[in-house]
Amino acid sequence: MRIKAKLKGNVVSVKAMAKHDMWTYDIAEKKTGDRNNANFITHIDAKVGAATVLDASVSQFLSKNPIFKFAFKGDFKKGDELVMTWVDLKGNTKSSKAKIK
Numbered sequence: 001m002r003i004k005a006k007l008k009g010n011v012v013s014v015k016a017m018a019k020h021d022m023w024t025y026d027i028a029e030k031k032t033g034d035r036n037n038a039n040f041i042t043h044i045d046a047k048v049g050a051a052t053v054l055d056a057s058v059s060q061f062l063s064k065n066p067i068f069k070f071a072f073k074g075d076f077k078k079g080d081e082l083v084m085t086w087v088d089l090k091g092n093t094k095s096s097k098a099k100i101k
Contacts, residue, residue, distance in 0.1 A: 001096035005082045012053075012100055015067045018086050020094075022061040031073065044068065044086045048076055048100070054084075076100060 001015040018036055028037040036059040042061065046054035053072040078100055 001084055001086070001089065003082060003084055003096055003098035005098050005100045007076065007078055007100050009069070011071050011073050012071065012076055012082075014082065015048075016046075016056075016068045016084055016096075017065055017067050018044065018068065018084075018094070020086070022062055022064045031061070039089050039092075041066065041086045041088050044084065046055060046070075046082060046084045048050065048074070048080050048082050053082075 001016055001018050003014065005012055005014045018041060022040045024036050024040060025038040026036045029035045038060065040060040041058055044054065044058060045052060051074065052061050055069055080100045081097055082100060083095060085093060085096050087093050
């Protein structure tokens with residue numbers, strides 16, 4: 001996952017790209033003949049320290065390598081570490097970290 005987090009005032013703006021093929025049920029059926037081969041991100045969260053700043057359930061209707069943009073306020077500072085984690089339909093998990101700039 002590629003993450004950029006920028007602090008301006010007390011608002012942190014985040015842009016992140018999750019690298020995932022995002023096979024919907026229809027794509028899986030077309031490519032393999034079996035809908036059970038579908039695999040897409042179902043949940044994504046972001047934390048700074050112990051604070052959860054994003055917690056989202058998503059569906060198969062995101063594109064391949066989806067981009068997430070969000071902002072949050074708080075008592076954060078440059079150098080704090082943002083950790084984003086996604087979970088897909090098959091239970092695979094990927095975490096990435098970035099420092100707030």
